[in-house]
């Protein structure tokens with residue numbers, strides 16, 4: 001029945017130009033569906049209520065009554081009578097125990113009197129477990145945990161009525177979510193499906209300094225040895241690499257230097273930021289798209305990209321680039337960079353601490369190089385918002401309680417601790433309001449420790465910049481310095497990660513696989529052009545091939561969602 005009405009709705013939405021009206025209708029339609037479903041679970045000895053009998057206020061609503069109107073508006077925590085919920089949780093692999101045995105969840109239970117029966121599922125089993133649960137129709141009361149639902153699942157389950165719209169529940173029972181939405185209205189935009197509903201809440205930890213994933217490092221010891229300044233232009237960079245190649249800066253009498261290395265098409269270790277010197281403001285390795293004054297463009301079909309490829313081709317031809325940049329994997333690449341046996345002059349990486357385990361003084365970051373037309377740019381990739389990190393199902397007899405319970409965890413200090421661990425255990429608070437990590441107990445690593453009393457990487461939390469800043473963290477401090485250096489040159493026009501309609505999502509996935517997939521057209525062409533060089537005729541053929549692979553449709557789809565996200 002739910003499925004039928006969802007299908008009908010889709011038809012109505014297509015036929016009827018008044019979107020607002022449709023949304024209004026859909027809300028009305030959903031009520032009986034939810035009630036019938038809820039009533040059915042009660043009759044068949046349902047799961048949601050557990051052993052407890054629902055109180056009058058929590059019984060399924062009568063037909064025609066809005067599911068979240070008034071009745072439970074004055075919910076107070078802790079509840080006078082416990083409410084039981086069954087929740088399926090996407091759980092980080094480092095978690096070794098039941099959530100109910102963790103300090104953070106013990107505190108939450110005391111605070112709320114909500115009693116959760118958890119089904120904790122590891123990331124590897126998640127897809128299979130979800131399929132089983134959804135196919136059986138025996139839904140949990142809620143889905144919890146970072147990325148527990150994929151974007152396409154949010155859209156599909158939402159349109160089928162299996163997970164319920166949250167807007168009204170947020171309005172009435174989620175002051176902490178509302179507060180975050182006021183600070184970050186873009187979240188609300190990102191979470192809103194094309195039917196106008198919000199079906200899920202996200203996980204987001206705003207480590208803004210990580211928006212600049214890649215840093216270009218150069219061997220300062222070698223530069224000093226050869227009396228060369230840190231390069232400021234693509235020409236100077238080329239000259240420095242040539243000197244590394246020819247002038248034996250490590251002084252062992254052998255031409256063993258690898259002047260420059262990177263890992264192809266990788267956000268942290270890739271060369272994508274170099275495209276900025278040729279006028280491609282943001283060459284996103286995920287989709288190769290960027291925005292130029294409000295217009296979405298596919299980087300590999302721009303003349304600026306041609307110039308970037310020619311530059312890399314020149315470095316490759318003259319053996320100034322590691323000849324394995326297209327074939328080595330991440331482990332091999334990082335091992336090479338770390339190794340003193342393979343002396344590398346310049347490379348792309350995330351941070352010195354992440355690569356070398358310390359602030360290796362031999363290397364310094366290179367500012368954005370000026371290209372032939374004095375252009376500069378750097379790759380910015382905003383931290384991903386895991387949109388499907390919490391959802392309430394149509395089986396849930398206590399949606400208001402469930403929303404209020406979730407909202408409690410979105411309180412700033414609690415969100416912080418659900419991710420990093422409890423204050424007093426994994427972190428301590430200093431008198432100036434900053435936090436420091438506590439020493440890791442013997443027999444544990446940092447991951448074990450972080451996940452000993454909190455869901456950590458699997459938590460559903462929203463931790464914004466101001467809170468993140470309060471945690472003293474050596475690696476973050478290093479990364480912040482790079483952020484300050486590159487941020488002014490990185491594009492502010494970024495493509496929001498939107499919820500696609502099911503139809504657009506399928507179309508996009510198919511085109512994307514052909515164009516940008518691991519073995520797709522872009523990957524093979526890029527490598528071929530850089531390694532073998534290319535003529536103008538080759539470039540024209542390349543442009544024609546992109547059209548055949550439906551690049552125009554791809555760009556237009558992104559443009560549509562970009563415009564919607566920006567209120568056009």
Ligand SMILES: [Ca+2]
Nearest residue numbers: 248252254256
């Ligand atoms: Ca040498």
